[in-house]
Amino acid sequence: MYEHVTKILYSVETVALFMHINPDADCVGSSLAMYKYLTNLGKKVDVFLEPTEEIRDNIYILPNIDVINSTSPSSHYDLGITLDCASPTRLGKKMLKILNTHCEITISFDHHKSYSKFTDILILDANSASTTQILYKFFKENDIDAIDLDVATCLYAGLITDSGNFSYNSTTVETFEVASELISYGVDHSLLARVLYLETSYNAFSLSLRVLSNAMFYYDKRLGVIMFTSEDFKQTETKLVDTDGIVNILVNIKEVILALSIVEISNNEFKVGLRSKGDFDSSLIAEHFGGGGHKNASGCKLYGPKDEVLNKLVSVSKHYLDKYDKH
Ligand SMILES: [Mn+2]
CATH class of the missing domain: 3.10.310.30 (Diaminopimelate Epimerase; Chain A, domain 1)
Incomplete structure:
Protein backbone atom coordinates (compact mmCIF):
# COMPACT_ATOMS: atom_id res chain seq x y z
CA MET A 1 0.00 0.00 0.00
CA TYR A 2 2.83 2.42 0.82
CA GLU A 3 5.55 0.91 -1.42
CA HIS A 4 6.34 4.20 -3.16
CA VAL A 5 7.05 5.93 0.17
CA THR A 6 8.98 2.93 1.51
CA LYS A 7 11.26 3.15 -1.55
CA ILE A 8 11.93 6.81 -0.89
CA LEU A 9 12.66 6.16 2.80
CA TYR A 10 15.32 3.59 1.94
CA SER A 11 17.09 6.04 -0.35
CA VAL A 12 17.23 9.13 1.91
CA GLU A 13 19.70 10.01 4.66
CA THR A 14 18.57 13.37 6.02
CA VAL A 15 14.97 14.14 6.93
CA ALA A 16 13.22 17.26 8.27
CA LEU A 17 9.86 16.91 10.01
CA PHE A 18 7.38 19.77 10.20
CA MET A 19 4.55 20.31 12.69
CA HIS A 20 1.54 22.62 12.35
CA ILE A 21 1.01 25.85 14.27
CA ASN A 22 -0.80 25.55 17.61
CA PRO A 23 0.23 21.87 17.70
CA ASP A 24 -1.98 19.30 19.44
CA ALA A 25 -1.01 15.89 20.81
CA ASP A 26 -1.70 14.19 17.45
CA CYS A 27 0.65 16.57 15.66
CA VAL A 28 3.42 16.36 18.29
CA GLY A 29 2.81 12.62 18.73
CA SER A 30 3.05 11.85 15.02
CA SER A 31 6.15 14.05 14.63
CA LEU A 32 8.00 12.49 17.58
CA ALA A 33 6.92 8.96 16.56
CA MET A 34 8.26 9.60 13.05
CA TYR A 35 11.44 11.10 14.57
CA LYS A 36 12.18 8.02 16.69
CA TYR A 37 11.15 5.55 13.99
CA LEU A 38 13.41 7.12 11.36
CA THR A 39 16.26 7.50 13.89
CA ASN A 40 15.92 3.77 14.61
CA LEU A 41 16.30 3.21 10.86
CA GLY A 42 19.58 5.14 10.93
CA LYS A 43 18.37 8.41 9.39
CA LYS A 44 19.47 11.85 10.52
CA VAL A 45 16.26 13.61 11.55
CA ASP A 46 15.47 17.20 12.60
CA VAL A 47 12.04 18.25 13.92
CA PHE A 48 10.69 21.76 13.41
CA LEU A 49 7.85 23.91 14.69
CA GLU A 50 7.28 27.55 13.70
CA PRO A 51 9.41 29.33 16.37
CA THR A 52 6.60 31.61 17.59
CA GLU A 53 4.48 28.59 18.58
CA GLU A 54 4.02 27.04 21.99
CA ILE A 55 3.30 23.46 23.04
CA ARG A 56 0.79 22.78 25.80
CA ASP A 57 2.44 21.67 29.09
CA ASN A 58 0.67 18.28 29.17
CA ILE A 59 2.29 17.24 25.88
CA TYR A 60 5.75 17.45 27.49
CA ILE A 61 5.09 13.96 28.82
CA LEU A 62 5.99 12.59 25.36
CA PRO A 63 9.44 11.02 24.90
CA ASN A 64 12.04 12.96 22.89
CA ILE A 65 10.06 16.24 23.03
CA ASP A 66 13.37 18.09 23.50
CA VAL A 67 14.39 17.43 19.90
CA ILE A 68 11.82 19.94 18.60
CA ASN A 69 13.70 22.97 17.24
CA SER A 70 16.88 21.73 18.97
CA THR A 71 18.94 22.41 15.83
CA SER A 72 18.77 25.19 13.28
CA PRO A 73 17.68 23.97 9.86
CA SER A 74 20.50 22.86 7.57
CA SER A 75 20.54 24.04 3.98
CA HIS A 76 19.53 20.70 2.46
CA TYR A 77 17.37 17.72 3.39
CA ASP A 78 16.80 14.65 1.20
CA LEU A 79 13.23 14.52 2.46
CA GLY A 80 10.74 16.83 4.20
CA ILE A 81 7.67 15.39 5.94
CA THR A 82 4.69 17.35 7.28
CA LEU A 83 2.48 15.71 9.90
CA ASP A 84 -1.20 16.34 10.66
CA CYS A 85 -1.03 19.55 8.62
CA ALA A 86 -4.00 20.18 6.30
CA SER A 87 -2.79 23.29 4.48
CA PRO A 88 0.47 25.14 3.74
CA THR A 89 -0.57 28.12 5.91
CA ARG A 90 -0.90 25.80 8.93
CA LEU A 91 2.87 25.23 8.77
CA GLY A 92 3.71 28.84 9.51
CA LYS A 93 5.64 31.12 7.13
CA LYS A 94 9.20 30.17 8.12
CA MET A 95 8.57 26.44 8.12
CA LEU A 96 6.77 26.55 4.77
CA LYS A 97 9.78 28.29 3.27
CA ILE A 98 12.17 25.67 4.63
CA LEU A 99 9.92 22.86 3.36
CA ASN A 100 9.75 24.41 -0.10
CA THR A 101 13.38 25.46 -0.50
CA HIS A 102 15.51 23.06 1.60
CA CYS A 103 13.79 19.71 0.97
CA GLU A 104 14.32 17.68 -2.20
CA ILE A 105 11.18 15.54 -1.87
CA THR A 106 8.17 16.38 0.30
CA ILE A 107 5.53 14.09 1.81
CA SER A 108 2.41 14.84 3.85
CA PHE A 109 0.78 12.45 6.32
CA ASP A 110 -2.69 13.69 7.26
CA HIS A 111 -6.27 12.72 8.12
CA HIS A 112 -8.20 16.00 7.63
CA LYS A 113 -11.27 15.91 5.42
CA SER A 114 -10.59 19.41 4.15
CA TYR A 115 -7.02 19.20 2.86
CA SER A 116 -5.25 21.26 0.21
CA LYS A 117 -2.29 19.53 -1.40
CA PHE A 118 1.09 21.24 -1.02
CA THR A 119 3.64 18.39 -1.06
CA ASP A 120 4.93 16.03 -3.78
CA ILE A 121 3.34 13.00 -2.15
CA LEU A 122 0.24 12.84 0.00
CA ILE A 123 -0.71 10.04 2.37
CA LEU A 124 -4.24 11.02 3.38
CA ASP A 125 -6.88 8.94 5.12
CA ALA A 126 -9.83 11.03 6.27
CA ASN A 127 -11.33 7.91 7.89
CA SER A 128 -8.45 7.66 10.36
CA ALA A 129 -9.17 8.95 13.85
CA SER A 130 -5.68 10.45 14.03
CA THR A 131 -2.59 10.98 11.94
CA THR A 132 -0.82 8.56 14.29
CA GLN A 133 -3.29 5.83 13.26
CA ILE A 134 -2.09 6.21 9.65
CA LEU A 135 1.55 6.26 10.78
CA TYR A 136 1.20 3.01 12.69
CA LYS A 137 -0.09 1.22 9.59
CA PHE A 138 2.73 2.72 7.54
CA PHE A 139 5.43 1.84 10.12
CA LYS A 140 4.12 -1.71 10.38
CA GLU A 141 4.25 -2.26 6.63
CA ASN A 142 7.57 -0.48 6.18
CA ASP A 143 9.70 -2.03 8.97
CA ILE A 144 7.88 -3.23 12.06
CA ASP A 145 11.16 -3.81 13.96
CA ALA A 146 11.82 -0.05 14.14
CA ILE A 147 8.72 0.43 16.30
CA ASP A 148 9.73 0.66 19.98
CA LEU A 149 8.07 1.83 23.22
CA ASP A 150 8.83 5.52 22.49
CA VAL A 151 7.29 5.26 19.02
CA ALA A 152 4.24 3.39 20.38
CA THR A 153 3.76 5.94 23.21
CA CYS A 154 3.76 8.89 20.80
CA LEU A 155 1.39 7.11 18.42
CA TYR A 156 -1.00 6.24 21.24
CA ALA A 157 -1.00 9.85 22.45
CA GLY A 158 -2.36 11.07 19.10
CA LEU A 159 -4.88 8.25 19.02
CA ILE A 160 -6.53 9.04 22.38
CA THR A 161 -6.62 12.81 22.01
CA ASP A 162 -7.91 12.99 18.43
CA SER A 163 -10.52 10.27 19.01
CA GLY A 164 -11.79 11.99 22.18
CA ASN A 165 -10.61 9.04 24.24
CA PHE A 166 -12.22 6.66 21.71
CA SER A 167 -15.59 8.44 21.76
CA TYR A 168 -15.81 10.47 18.54
CA ASN A 169 -17.47 9.25 15.34
CA SER A 170 -14.02 8.82 13.83
CA THR A 171 -13.29 5.90 16.21
CA THR A 172 -13.47 2.65 14.22
CA VAL A 173 -12.61 -1.02 14.56
CA GLU A 174 -9.20 -0.14 13.17
CA THR A 175 -8.69 2.54 15.86
CA PHE A 176 -9.20 -0.05 18.59
CA GLU A 177 -7.01 -2.59 16.77
CA VAL A 178 -4.18 -0.07 16.49
CA ALA A 179 -4.67 0.90 20.16
CA SER A 180 -4.45 -2.69 21.34
CA GLU A 181 -1.32 -3.39 19.27
CA LEU A 182 0.32 -0.22 20.61
CA ILE A 183 -0.46 -1.17 24.20
CA SER A 184 1.33 -4.49 23.62
CA TYR A 185 4.59 -2.47 23.40
CA GLY A 186 4.07 -1.51 27.06
CA VAL A 187 2.50 1.93 26.60
CA ASP A 188 1.30 3.39 29.93
CA HIS A 189 -2.19 4.07 28.57
CA SER A 190 -3.68 5.03 31.91
CA LEU A 191 -1.02 7.71 32.56
CA LEU A 192 -1.37 9.10 29.02
CA ALA A 193 -5.18 9.28 29.27
CA ARG A 194 -4.94 11.14 32.57
CA VAL A 195 -2.19 13.60 31.64
CA LEU A 196 -3.14 14.23 28.01
CA TYR A 197 -6.88 13.91 28.09
CA LEU A 198 -8.14 14.71 31.60
CA GLU A 199 -5.58 16.82 33.40
CA THR A 200 -5.69 20.62 33.53
CA SER A 201 -3.65 23.27 35.35
CA TYR A 202 -5.06 25.41 38.15
MN1 LIG B 1 -4.96 15.20 14.01
Whole structure:
Protein backbone atom coordinates (compact mmCIF):
# COMPACT_ATOMS: atom_id res chain seq x y z
CA MET A 1 0.00 0.00 0.00
CA TYR A 2 2.83 2.42 0.82
CA GLU A 3 5.55 0.91 -1.42
CA HIS A 4 6.34 4.20 -3.16
CA VAL A 5 7.05 5.93 0.17
CA THR A 6 8.98 2.93 1.51
CA LYS A 7 11.26 3.15 -1.55
CA ILE A 8 11.93 6.81 -0.89
CA LEU A 9 12.66 6.16 2.80
CA TYR A 10 15.32 3.59 1.94
CA SER A 11 17.09 6.04 -0.35
CA VAL A 12 17.23 9.13 1.91
CA GLU A 13 19.70 10.01 4.66
CA THR A 14 18.57 13.37 6.02
CA VAL A 15 14.97 14.14 6.93
CA ALA A 16 13.22 17.26 8.27
CA LEU A 17 9.86 16.91 10.01
CA PHE A 18 7.38 19.77 10.20
CA MET A 19 4.55 20.31 12.69
CA HIS A 20 1.54 22.62 12.35
CA ILE A 21 1.01 25.85 14.27
CA ASN A 22 -0.80 25.55 17.61
CA PRO A 23 0.23 21.87 17.70
CA ASP A 24 -1.98 19.30 19.44
CA ALA A 25 -1.01 15.89 20.81
CA ASP A 26 -1.70 14.19 17.45
CA CYS A 27 0.65 16.57 15.66
CA VAL A 28 3.42 16.36 18.29
CA GLY A 29 2.81 12.62 18.73
CA SER A 30 3.05 11.85 15.02
CA SER A 31 6.15 14.05 14.63
CA LEU A 32 8.00 12.49 17.58
CA ALA A 33 6.92 8.96 16.56
CA MET A 34 8.26 9.60 13.05
CA TYR A 35 11.44 11.10 14.57
CA LYS A 36 12.18 8.02 16.69
CA TYR A 37 11.15 5.55 13.99
CA LEU A 38 13.41 7.12 11.36
CA THR A 39 16.26 7.50 13.89
CA ASN A 40 15.92 3.77 14.61
CA LEU A 41 16.30 3.21 10.86
CA GLY A 42 19.58 5.14 10.93
CA LYS A 43 18.37 8.41 9.39
CA LYS A 44 19.47 11.85 10.52
CA VAL A 45 16.26 13.61 11.55
CA ASP A 46 15.47 17.20 12.60
CA VAL A 47 12.04 18.25 13.92
CA PHE A 48 10.69 21.76 13.41
CA LEU A 49 7.85 23.91 14.69
CA GLU A 50 7.28 27.55 13.70
CA PRO A 51 9.41 29.33 16.37
CA THR A 52 6.60 31.61 17.59
CA GLU A 53 4.48 28.59 18.58
CA GLU A 54 4.02 27.04 21.99
CA ILE A 55 3.30 23.46 23.04
CA ARG A 56 0.79 22.78 25.80
CA ASP A 57 2.44 21.67 29.09
CA ASN A 58 0.67 18.28 29.17
CA ILE A 59 2.29 17.24 25.88
CA TYR A 60 5.75 17.45 27.49
CA ILE A 61 5.09 13.96 28.82
CA LEU A 62 5.99 12.59 25.36
CA PRO A 63 9.44 11.02 24.90
CA ASN A 64 12.04 12.96 22.89
CA ILE A 65 10.06 16.24 23.03
CA ASP A 66 13.37 18.09 23.50
CA VAL A 67 14.39 17.43 19.90
CA ILE A 68 11.82 19.94 18.60
CA ASN A 69 13.70 22.97 17.24
CA SER A 70 16.88 21.73 18.97
CA THR A 71 18.94 22.41 15.83
CA SER A 72 18.77 25.19 13.28
CA PRO A 73 17.68 23.97 9.86
CA SER A 74 20.50 22.86 7.57
CA SER A 75 20.54 24.04 3.98
CA HIS A 76 19.53 20.70 2.46
CA TYR A 77 17.37 17.72 3.39
CA ASP A 78 16.80 14.65 1.20
CA LEU A 79 13.23 14.52 2.46
CA GLY A 80 10.74 16.83 4.20
CA ILE A 81 7.67 15.39 5.94
CA THR A 82 4.69 17.35 7.28
CA LEU A 83 2.48 15.71 9.90
CA ASP A 84 -1.20 16.34 10.66
CA CYS A 85 -1.03 19.55 8.62
CA ALA A 86 -4.00 20.18 6.30
CA SER A 87 -2.79 23.29 4.48
CA PRO A 88 0.47 25.14 3.74
CA THR A 89 -0.57 28.12 5.91
CA ARG A 90 -0.90 25.80 8.93
CA LEU A 91 2.87 25.23 8.77
CA GLY A 92 3.71 28.84 9.51
CA LYS A 93 5.64 31.12 7.13
CA LYS A 94 9.20 30.17 8.12
CA MET A 95 8.57 26.44 8.12
CA LEU A 96 6.77 26.55 4.77
CA LYS A 97 9.78 28.29 3.27
CA ILE A 98 12.17 25.67 4.63
CA LEU A 99 9.92 22.86 3.36
CA ASN A 100 9.75 24.41 -0.10
CA THR A 101 13.38 25.46 -0.50
CA HIS A 102 15.51 23.06 1.60
CA CYS A 103 13.79 19.71 0.97
CA GLU A 104 14.32 17.68 -2.20
CA ILE A 105 11.18 15.54 -1.87
CA THR A 106 8.17 16.38 0.30
CA ILE A 107 5.53 14.09 1.81
CA SER A 108 2.41 14.84 3.85
CA PHE A 109 0.78 12.45 6.32
CA ASP A 110 -2.69 13.69 7.26
CA HIS A 111 -6.27 12.72 8.12
CA HIS A 112 -8.20 16.00 7.63
CA LYS A 113 -11.27 15.91 5.42
CA SER A 114 -10.59 19.41 4.15
CA TYR A 115 -7.02 19.20 2.86
CA SER A 116 -5.25 21.26 0.21
CA LYS A 117 -2.29 19.53 -1.40
CA PHE A 118 1.09 21.24 -1.02
CA THR A 119 3.64 18.39 -1.06
CA ASP A 120 4.93 16.03 -3.78
CA ILE A 121 3.34 13.00 -2.15
CA LEU A 122 0.24 12.84 0.00
CA ILE A 123 -0.71 10.04 2.37
CA LEU A 124 -4.24 11.02 3.38
CA ASP A 125 -6.88 8.94 5.12
CA ALA A 126 -9.83 11.03 6.27
CA ASN A 127 -11.33 7.91 7.89
CA SER A 128 -8.45 7.66 10.36
CA ALA A 129 -9.17 8.95 13.85
CA SER A 130 -5.68 10.45 14.03
CA THR A 131 -2.59 10.98 11.94
CA THR A 132 -0.82 8.56 14.29
CA GLN A 133 -3.29 5.83 13.26
CA ILE A 134 -2.09 6.21 9.65
CA LEU A 135 1.55 6.26 10.78
CA TYR A 136 1.20 3.01 12.69
CA LYS A 137 -0.09 1.22 9.59
CA PHE A 138 2.73 2.72 7.54
CA PHE A 139 5.43 1.84 10.12
CA LYS A 140 4.12 -1.71 10.38
CA GLU A 141 4.25 -2.26 6.63
CA ASN A 142 7.57 -0.48 6.18
CA ASP A 143 9.70 -2.03 8.97
CA ILE A 144 7.88 -3.23 12.06
CA ASP A 145 11.16 -3.81 13.96
CA ALA A 146 11.82 -0.05 14.14
CA ILE A 147 8.72 0.43 16.30
CA ASP A 148 9.73 0.66 19.98
CA LEU A 149 8.07 1.83 23.22
CA ASP A 150 8.83 5.52 22.49
CA VAL A 151 7.29 5.26 19.02
CA ALA A 152 4.24 3.39 20.38
CA THR A 153 3.76 5.94 23.21
CA CYS A 154 3.76 8.89 20.80
CA LEU A 155 1.39 7.11 18.42
CA TYR A 156 -1.00 6.24 21.24
CA ALA A 157 -1.00 9.85 22.45
CA GLY A 158 -2.36 11.07 19.10
CA LEU A 159 -4.88 8.25 19.02
CA ILE A 160 -6.53 9.04 22.38
CA THR A 161 -6.62 12.81 22.01
CA ASP A 162 -7.91 12.99 18.43
CA SER A 163 -10.52 10.27 19.01
CA GLY A 164 -11.79 11.99 22.18
CA ASN A 165 -10.61 9.04 24.24
CA PHE A 166 -12.22 6.66 21.71
CA SER A 167 -15.59 8.44 21.76
CA TYR A 168 -15.81 10.47 18.54
CA ASN A 169 -17.47 9.25 15.34
CA SER A 170 -14.02 8.82 13.83
CA THR A 171 -13.29 5.90 16.21
CA THR A 172 -13.47 2.65 14.22
CA VAL A 173 -12.61 -1.02 14.56
CA GLU A 174 -9.20 -0.14 13.17
CA THR A 175 -8.69 2.54 15.86
CA PHE A 176 -9.20 -0.05 18.59
CA GLU A 177 -7.01 -2.59 16.77
CA VAL A 178 -4.18 -0.07 16.49
CA ALA A 179 -4.67 0.90 20.16
CA SER A 180 -4.45 -2.69 21.34
CA GLU A 181 -1.32 -3.39 19.27
CA LEU A 182 0.32 -0.22 20.61
CA ILE A 183 -0.46 -1.17 24.20
CA SER A 184 1.33 -4.49 23.62
CA TYR A 185 4.59 -2.47 23.40
CA GLY A 186 4.07 -1.51 27.06
CA VAL A 187 2.50 1.93 26.60
CA ASP A 188 1.30 3.39 29.93
CA HIS A 189 -2.19 4.07 28.57
CA SER A 190 -3.68 5.03 31.91
CA LEU A 191 -1.02 7.71 32.56
CA LEU A 192 -1.37 9.10 29.02
CA ALA A 193 -5.18 9.28 29.27
CA ARG A 194 -4.94 11.14 32.57
CA VAL A 195 -2.19 13.60 31.64
CA LEU A 196 -3.14 14.23 28.01
CA TYR A 197 -6.88 13.91 28.09
CA LEU A 198 -8.14 14.71 31.60
CA GLU A 199 -5.58 16.82 33.40
CA THR A 200 -5.69 20.62 33.53
CA SER A 201 -3.65 23.27 35.35
CA TYR A 202 -5.06 25.41 38.15
CA ASN A 203 -4.80 28.54 35.97
CA ALA A 204 -6.55 26.84 33.05
CA PHE A 205 -9.25 25.72 35.48
CA SER A 206 -9.69 29.36 36.62
CA LEU A 207 -9.90 30.43 33.00
CA SER A 208 -12.62 27.86 32.35
CA LEU A 209 -14.63 29.10 35.36
CA ARG A 210 -14.52 32.66 34.02
CA VAL A 211 -15.55 31.90 30.45
CA LEU A 212 -18.08 29.17 31.23
CA SER A 213 -19.94 31.42 33.66
CA ASN A 214 -20.50 33.76 30.69
CA ALA A 215 -21.46 31.03 28.22
CA MET A 216 -24.20 32.02 25.77
CA PHE A 217 -26.88 29.76 24.36
CA TYR A 218 -28.99 30.20 21.24
CA TYR A 219 -31.80 28.41 19.38
CA ASP A 220 -33.26 26.33 22.23
CA LYS A 221 -29.73 25.72 23.55
CA ARG A 222 -28.77 23.79 20.42
CA LEU A 223 -25.88 26.25 19.99
CA GLY A 224 -23.52 27.09 22.86
CA VAL A 225 -20.82 29.76 22.64
CA ILE A 226 -17.91 30.75 24.88
CA MET A 227 -15.60 33.69 24.32
CA PHE A 228 -12.05 34.15 25.60
CA THR A 229 -10.93 37.78 25.74
CA SER A 230 -7.42 39.10 26.33
CA GLU A 231 -8.69 40.25 29.75
CA ASP A 232 -9.60 36.62 30.65
CA PHE A 233 -6.05 35.53 29.81
CA LYS A 234 -4.52 38.42 31.75
CA GLN A 235 -6.60 37.85 34.89
CA THR A 236 -5.89 34.11 35.03
CA GLU A 237 -2.28 34.23 33.74
CA THR A 238 -3.10 31.91 30.89
CA LYS A 239 -2.49 31.68 27.14
CA LEU A 240 -4.11 30.32 24.00
CA VAL A 241 -2.86 26.79 24.76
CA ASP A 242 -4.88 26.82 28.01
CA THR A 243 -8.21 27.09 26.13
CA ASP A 244 -7.73 23.53 24.91
CA GLY A 245 -10.67 21.27 25.75
CA ILE A 246 -12.84 23.83 27.55
CA VAL A 247 -15.33 23.97 24.68
CA ASN A 248 -15.93 20.23 25.13
CA ILE A 249 -17.72 20.97 28.40
CA LEU A 250 -20.28 22.91 26.35
CA VAL A 251 -20.82 20.28 23.69
CA ASN A 252 -21.29 17.69 26.44
CA ILE A 253 -24.48 19.48 27.53
CA LYS A 254 -27.39 17.30 26.41
CA GLU A 255 -29.28 20.04 24.54
CA VAL A 256 -26.22 21.38 22.70
CA ILE A 257 -25.52 20.11 19.16
CA LEU A 258 -22.86 22.66 18.24
CA ALA A 259 -20.43 24.49 20.53
CA LEU A 260 -18.14 27.35 19.56
CA SER A 261 -15.13 28.73 21.33
CA ILE A 262 -14.15 32.20 20.14
CA VAL A 263 -10.67 33.23 21.23
CA GLU A 264 -9.31 36.75 20.91
CA ILE A 265 -5.80 36.35 19.47
CA SER A 266 -5.13 40.04 18.98
CA ASN A 267 -7.26 43.12 18.36
CA ASN A 268 -9.98 42.20 15.81
CA GLU A 269 -8.51 38.73 15.25
CA PHE A 270 -10.34 35.64 16.54
CA LYS A 271 -9.54 31.94 16.47
CA VAL A 272 -12.69 29.82 16.46
CA GLY A 273 -12.93 26.19 17.55
CA LEU A 274 -16.07 24.22 16.65
CA ARG A 275 -17.24 21.02 18.32
CA SER A 276 -20.35 19.10 17.35
CA LYS A 277 -22.26 15.97 18.15
CA GLY A 278 -23.23 12.99 15.99
CA ASP A 279 -23.97 13.73 12.36
CA PHE A 280 -23.76 17.50 12.59
CA ASP A 281 -20.82 18.48 10.37
CA SER A 282 -19.09 21.42 12.05
CA SER A 283 -16.42 21.58 9.34
CA LEU A 284 -19.00 23.00 6.88
CA ILE A 285 -19.23 26.12 9.06
CA ALA A 286 -15.45 26.26 9.46
CA GLU A 287 -15.08 25.99 5.67
CA HIS A 288 -17.61 28.78 5.18
CA PHE A 289 -15.13 31.03 7.01
CA GLY A 290 -12.05 29.68 5.20
CA GLY A 291 -11.07 27.05 7.78
CA GLY A 292 -11.69 23.31 7.99
CA GLY A 293 -11.14 20.15 9.98
CA HIS A 294 -13.24 17.14 10.89
CA LYS A 295 -16.97 16.54 11.25
CA ASN A 296 -17.05 16.84 15.06
CA ALA A 297 -14.04 19.13 15.54
CA SER A 298 -12.94 21.95 13.27
CA GLY A 299 -11.61 25.49 13.31
CA CYS A 300 -11.36 28.80 11.47
CA LYS A 301 -10.31 32.41 11.92
CA LEU A 302 -12.45 35.54 11.77
CA TYR A 303 -11.47 39.20 11.68
CA GLY A 304 -13.38 42.25 12.85
CA PRO A 305 -14.94 43.70 16.00
CA LYS A 306 -15.95 41.15 18.65
CA ASP A 307 -19.73 41.61 18.34
CA GLU A 308 -19.62 41.42 14.56
CA VAL A 309 -17.62 38.17 14.69
CA LEU A 310 -20.06 36.67 17.19
CA ASN A 311 -23.11 37.69 15.12
CA LYS A 312 -21.66 36.25 11.90
CA LEU A 313 -20.87 32.93 13.58
CA VAL A 314 -24.25 32.66 15.29
CA SER A 315 -26.21 33.39 12.11
CA VAL A 316 -24.22 30.97 9.91
CA SER A 317 -24.54 28.33 12.66
CA LYS A 318 -28.33 28.87 12.65
CA HIS A 319 -28.43 28.19 8.91
CA TYR A 320 -26.70 24.82 9.37
CA LEU A 321 -28.70 23.92 12.49
CA ASP A 322 -31.97 24.58 10.59
CA LYS A 323 -30.75 22.43 7.72
CA TYR A 324 -29.75 19.70 10.16
CA ASP A 325 -33.23 19.70 11.77
CA LYS A 326 -34.85 19.10 8.37
CA HIS A 327 -32.60 16.23 7.27
MN1 LIG B 1 -4.96 15.20 14.01
